[in-house]
Amino acid sequence: MRWSVIDSPIGDLSLAVDDDGLCRLGFGPIQLGPERARDDVLTAAAEQLKAYFAGELTEFDLPLSVRGGSRFERAVWAQLQRIPYGEMQTYGDVAKAVGDPGAARAVGVACNRNPIAVIVPCHRVVGAGGKMVGFGGGIPTKRHLLELEARTTLETAWL
Template identity: 60%
Template sequence: MRWTVLDSPIGEFSVATDGTSICGTHFGRVESATEEPDDVLSRQVVAELRAYFAGELTAFTVAVSMPRGSDFERAVWREMTRIPYGETLTYGEVARLVGDAGAARAVGVACNRNPVPVIVPCHRIVGAGGKLVGFGGGLPRKVTLLELEAAVALRHAWS
């Protein structure tokens, strides 16, 4: 696994590739991370992340690998990728979409176990009534990501 770190509006952000796909992200610097991507895939994901953080990219195209996780977690992670850029769903709404309306807390656990936050957008899942709760990267990062996406979505809607 190769880690690359980049500066972003949410601080240092590390991304891991396995040669064929993105297999992890981390808020902060991973000790073995390099600042210069040294393969095609790493360069692609760093370019996409920079474009995302600059408000120029609304959908990632890099391949993502998530080899671990229960069937329920995988269903939640798939549902995360379907939440439109600049929009949010509640934990309860996601629970209903994956077929278990009473599993809002389990959705929160699945969000916390998401191995590729930002690229698989767990930050787009909020508490009941739009309340900002829970985020592995901390609520200030969640707010920054949601504000970035909301501003870009609004610009697109009005242009």
């Protein structure tokens, strides 16, 4: 595993890649291996995240290496990637989409275990009625990401 830490408007983000692609994006400077490394996927991820935070990128194009997780969690993570930029779904919406309408709480657990935050956009999942609940990076970070996407979506619509 190769890793690096990048600065962002929401604080340090730790990125890790394996031979198949980006396998981790976490909040804070987390040491994931013996040393930081240069890697084409790490470089691309850092560049795309910079463009995302600048409001210039609405869709990531990176090879992902999602390992682990139960079949349900992997289904949730796949569904998260289908939530359009600038939009939100409730935990219940995601539960219905993965075929288990009564599993809203389990969707919350799966979001919490999402190994590739921001890029696999668990921040786009909110509580019933749009309530801001739960997020591994904290509610202020979730709000920041949602506001960034809403602002970018509106600015793009008015061009």
